Amino acid sequence: MNQQELEVLRSKIDGLNLEILRLINERAEVVEQIGKIKEKQGVNRYDPLRERHMLDLLKEHNNGPLNQMTVDFIFKQIFKTALKQLEAEKKKELLV
C-alpha cells in the first residue's frame, strides 16, 4: 500500500520537475532578450538592485513550506547559472 502511494507521489514530483524545467528555460529565454537590450544600451547584465527586487517579491509571495533562506538560495542559483551560461555562449560567439 505504502509503496503504491510512494509511486504516485514520485510521479507527481516528476511532473512538477518537468514544469519547473519548462519555466526555467522560458525564464532563460527572457533573460537572453534582456541581455540583448542591455548590450545595446551598453550596461552590465548583472544588476544587484534588480536581483534584490526579485528576491523581495518572492519573499512577499512565499507561503512555504520552503522558508525564505531556501527560496533565496535556490533563486540565486537560478539567477547566477542562467547568466553564466549566457555569458559563456556570448564569449564563444566572439571567439568564432
Next chain:
Amino acid sequence: MNQQELEVLRSKIDGLNLEILRLINERAEVVEQIGKIKEKQGVNRYDPLRERHMLDLLKEHNNGPLNQMTVDFIFKQIFKTALKQLEAEKKKELLV
C-alpha cells in the same frame, strides 16, 4: 523604447519567478509526504538512484536554452536544499 521593452520583459521574469516559487513549494510538500512514508518504512530519505532517474528524465525533456549542465546544477540545488530544510525541521521536532 528599449527601456519600455525592458520593463515588459522584467515583469515577465517576475511572473515566471512566482510560478517557479509556487512549483518548488508544491514540490516540497510532496517531498514531505514522501519523507513520512519512507520514515514508516524505515528507509533513508536520500536515494541516489531516484535522483539519477529524475535527472535523466529532465535530460530527455530539456529543449534549452539552458544546457544540461545548468539544468542538473539547478535541480541538484533544489533537491538538496528542500531535503536539508525538511531534515532540520524534523530535528527541531525531535528536540521539542
